[in-house]
Amino acid sequence: MKILEAASYLSPIRFGGSTRPWVVQVGSLDGPIPYVVKLFTEKQTQQIHPIAKEVFGNELAREFDLAVPEWALIRFGGAFVASLPEREGLRLREIRAGLKFGSVEIPNAPIVDVRQQRAFLKNYDIGTIFAFDNLVWNLDRGGSHNKPNLLINDDTLVLIDHEQIFPFANDTLAPDAYVMPSFERSAWYYPYDKHLFYPLLKRMSASEKASVFDTFEYFLQNLSLGSLDTAASALTKQGIEIGNYPVIRKHLLQTKARAGEFCTFLTTLIA
Known part of the structure; x- marks a missing residue:
């Protein structure tokens, strides 16, 4: 670090x-x-x-x-x-x-405007970023404040601003309170329909939707928490609060164990 x-x-x-x-x-x-x-x-x-x-x-x-x-x-x-x-x-x-x-700082990298830059956005990027934000419960990629928090540098999408992720891990006094949510709309409290890419995903064809989360699923199945564990330890040594990190870790490991089911569920959200 x-x-x-x-x-x-x-x-x-x-x-x-x-x-x-x-x-x-x-x-x-x-x-x-x-x-x-x-x-x-x-x-x-x-x-x-x-x-x-x-x-x-x-x-x-x-x-x-x-x-x-x-x-x-x-x-x-x-x-x-x-x-x-x-x-x-x-x-x-x-x-x-x-x-x-x-x-x-990434100079001269504008904030993504979906309406004007759709031609630059690849389906696998759209699917992977949407799935990633569902995984970490990012409240700040679209959302009620309509902030993309996404830059485009040449043809590369660059993610910024993650201080609003993992809101369920803010409470440090309840280390055992986390319960893996059911993968069904009625139990999924992340505001997925406010996400920057949700309208684009909804408009995709059925065949595109069937494979749009394949790249994300591959990485989720092979997810390592080594760098996250190292970062959490280093931050703690510097006196920086890390929130309820055991809850974050548990959430990621449980979702990894159900990677296929999670991605199938994401497909139902954009059906």
């Missing part, structure tokens, strides 16, 4: 939602690199453990061969804080102290 030092403040991210991230020049072995750094408040940190969620989302996405930016934990040293513009220095008082989550 990389821990890098913030060198200089560059600019705010205008479309960054409630976290209003900064673009920060970060020192690395390869020289200064711009990172997008999330700024979570004390309340957000206590309620949803967002740094851990961001790390878990990025590590899991790689297990499914989904593109995500390189990430690191970013330290704001005294010299960096002293160099901030006055307005941003005042804002930093509202932000949880300690290491921040950052990911390498």
Whole structure:
């Protein structure tokens, strides 16, 4: 797990939602690199453990061969804080102290607009991202706030913003409360019909729907939690809350064990 030092403040991210991230020049072995750094408040940190969620989302996405930016934990040293513009220095008082989550900035990569860029979207990408978000219960890829949180870099879809995943693991006081949901619409509380790609999947032909989750199923059957376990341990050593990680782990292993059934269920959601 990389821990890098913030060198200089560059600019705010205008479309960054409630976290209003900064673009920060970060020192690395390869020289200064711009990172997008999330700024979570004390309340957000206590309620949803967002740094851990961001790390878990990025590590899991790689297990499914989904593109995500390189990430690191970013330290704001005294010299960096002293160099901030006055307005941003005042804002930093509202932000949880300690290491921040950052990911390498991808310049000139627009947010996906499904209506204008459908020709660039491959069926297996649409199916795998939809299935992945169902697996992790990502509330932030479409959803009530209509935020795609998906960039297109040349012809590659890049997933960003995972602080809203695994909402059922926010409660750290009930380690044994998780129950694997039945794979039926009445018991599936993830808002799948609000997902960015749901309308596209609904409009596919029956033959396309029959195979759209095949790539995801292959990766789920072969899912390893090694990188996730390593990340959870490293975050804990840095004093970063990881939420109810045993519940997350149990959920993933139980779904992996029923990979075929899970993907068949996803097909019923888009029928």
